[in-house]
Structure formats: structure tokens, C-alpha cells
Amino acid sequence: MESNSETKQHSLLSSESGIQRTQYPYVTGSSVVALKYKDGILMAADMGGSYGSTLRYKSVERIKPVGKHSLIGASGEISDFQEIMRYLDEQVLNDHMWDDGNSLGPKEIHSYLTRVMYNRRNKFDPLWNTLILGGVKKGQKFLGMVTMIGVNFEENHIATGFGNHMAQPILRAEWHENLTFEEGVALLEKCMRVLLYRDRSAVNKFQIAKITEEGVTISQPYALKTFWGFQAFENPTAGAEGSW
């Protein structure tokens, strides 16, 4: 995992030794929002990958299925997310090879991810992601989050990044048990629309993913309608000529 270049005694080029550590993220994804509904979990994320302040990639899939029972959504560094997917694919493959009729459920994957993230943070080399894990196994719904320092918890509705500030207030006010699929999608779209208006790194291209006992469905990318026709936006300085 560490890149072992020759450990020089007096290295002018590398910092202390030849080991590289993640100092800051480069290509990042913005928020992911998820909630539990009647039949399972709904998760939404936009498809943008920002390179600093440039919106560099506009078709990044930030929600992926894991095994038969889970969905993972990630915000933060995209390359670290791809690395995490490699680890998870390895786990799922090993699990499949056991061929014992059981398969990894969301709780197990959540636990595994917590350990991975926490251990990396202890080595001062974190995977710069906040992950949302949702799934349904044997009728039990699960929705949990793991941050880049290893903080993990389960909740009925979760948002990462900017979504914590803008989407959580809406979810706290309007989420309730037994949302139908349509209500859940409408609530998620409400949150994503607010994020689209107010988060500078959001793109108007979303995917909504759903996981139920039957399986995973990730929608095709689509855009939300926005409204800009307020009277005050037409001529903001009508009452104050020369102002801005």
C-alpha cells in the first residue's frame, strides 16, 4: 500500500521518507443524499467530478451496487472511491467463492468499510471519501455512513458534504416512516434541487438509485427543472438605479 522508494538519509526531494500520503483531494464528487422508504433505500447523487474549481468530469457514476444486497454512494476523491470498489469487489468475490448460500449484507460491508477507513486514518493516509451504504437483506433495511476518519453511524436519512447543511434540514422536517416510492423520489429531488441551486460544485445531471429485496435499479442520468423567473431577478435594481 505504501509506495516504497529508496529511503534516503538526507532527501531534499521527498519530505521525511519515501512514503507518499494523501494530503488533499484532487478530483472530487459533491454530495450524496439517501433515505429509507417503505420497500428499501433510495439514494441520489449528481454525476459531477470537480478538479478544484473546474467541473472537469460530468459523467462520473458515484453510486454503485455491491454484491446482491447493497448500494454504495461516495463523495470526495474519485480515485479513492475506485480503490474502495476494488477492495469491495475482492470481498464479494471471496464471499462468492465460499459458495455457502450466504452473501455479504449491508451491515457486514458497512463494518468492513469502517475498519478500512479507520485504519487508513491511523496511518495518516486516509481514503478521502465520505461513503453512504444502503441495502436490504432478509427484509431488514440498513442505511449507514462512514467518513474519511472512520466515523460511522446508521440513520433513516443521510447526506454527505454540503448536503449535510442543506438537505438534512429538509429531510429532518419531512421524512417519515413508510414513504412510498414516489414520495421518496419527490423528497430526494427536492433536496437535490436545493443543492443544485446553492452548491457551486453541483451539476444538473443526476442518478437516483433504489435497492429493495428484489435488487438494485440505478436510473439513467436525468436533469431537474429549475425556476429562475422571479420578478426580483428580472430587474433587481428597479428601485435603486445605479445600485447592484
Added chain:
Amino acid sequence: MANSCVDFPAKGGFSFDLCKRNAMLSDKGLKLPPFRKTGTTIVGLVFQDGVILGADTRATEGPIVCDKNCEKIHYMAPNIYCCGAGTAADTEAVTDMVSSQLQLHRYHTGRESRVVTALTLLKKHLFNYQGYVSAALVLGGVDCTGPHLHTIYPHGSTDTLPFATMGSGSLAAMAVFESNYKEGLSRDEGIKLVSEAICSGIFNDLGSGSNVDVCVITKGHKEYLRNHMLPNPRTYVSERGYSFPKKTEVLMTKITPLKEKVEVIEGGDAMEE
């Protein structure tokens, strides 16, 4: 400290003489006392007949709540009110100052104050102090040109908006506005939306809390609904009461009513204008 033979009288503005000494002290580990910030949620929106302003009522000093029920909606003119976020002293002083200036202006012109006048006076002052006067304001009012709502940032920039939020709880309140605002709201719908936005700030932001104040301004009429909602009542009071340990003993209690000492003349002349 300037080395000059002539002593210049202090001009206006800040004097940065002590900055070097303060920097040296903080290097040595001295921590400044925290300012009393309002750590706030303030909102405003334009509805059918005018403007509605809303604010929470918590004032914080670092991690402590120092005032549970302060007033963040300040009077500027009979038809203009201003909500303030940031350092409490700055918002109070700046709004009081501009309010007096507006009063003088009203006497001078003989007309009702306009919102843009207040806006320009505030903006000039804040820009002059280059952001050191830490006051973020939501200014709203109705004048002869119609209802207006503006936000003013500590560095002096302004925005004219149909709905606005400021303060630490602004994101939570803005989430409510962005999802539920539409034009042409009625008075009750507007008050309900403003209260919802402030409650969103109160319950989702640690710097805001306690009660909701609302101010409705329409043409020729204003309503200041102080403590319009009290969503955080004190639900538990200990029945046993509180007993404090005895400190200084009271030896004697003597009450002297002041009325005997002061001559009260009933029905005297009114003060001359």
C-alpha cells in the same frame, strides 16, 4: 506611534497602532476574549403586500449562550426594519447610527424614508471599514416605490433579492426557502414560511436557538411580532426549588422610599420643543 513634533488630533476610523503588540502577545499564547457574536439565523422575504423579516433570538459568546431572548430585528424607520447577524455590538451600533441619520434625513426632506437610502448609508459605512465592522444585515421595508429586500455583507456588498437568509443558520433556512418559496404569497403563508425557515435554523444549527421573531411590513403599516413562536419552552422546573449556601449574613433591612426625598410636581409644564 508616529514620531512627529506636532500632535495631530485623532481622525476617524480605526487606529492600528496596537496590532504589532497584540500579535506578539498572541504568539506568546494569550487568547483574546471571544466577541459576543449573534451566531444567527435571519431571513427576509417579499410577499404580495410587502416584506416579512424573521430572526431567532440566541446570542452566543463562544460556546456559551449569553442571551436567550435577544432582539435581532432592529428599527430603522417606521417603514424599514433591519435584521443583524455577526458581532452584536457592530450590528446594534451600525443600525442605530443609520436609524438616526435616516431620522435627520426625514426632517430635512419632509418625506418617508426610502429603503435604498438606508441601504446606501449602511453600505458606505461598512465598506469604509473594509469588513472590520462585522455586521451582516437583512434590510427590508416598504416605501413609495414598493417593497424592497436587500442583504448587506460586512465588506459592503449588497444584493437585492426576493428571499434572503444570513448568519450561521442561513444554509438550513435557505434550504426551506429554495424548496417552498413562490411569488405572491399571502400574509399568513409568508409568516408560516418565515417561521419554518427560522425553525429550520434553530433546530439544525448550533449557533441559533430559542424563539422566533417576525416583523411584517406593508404599505403604511408594520407589525412587530416579538416571540411569535416559542418552540423551546422550559419544560422541567425542579419542584424542590434551589437553595444557595449562606454567604453574607443580613443583619438589618431598612427601606427608605425615595418619594419623600424627591419633590414630585404634578402637572408641570411640558418640555419646550
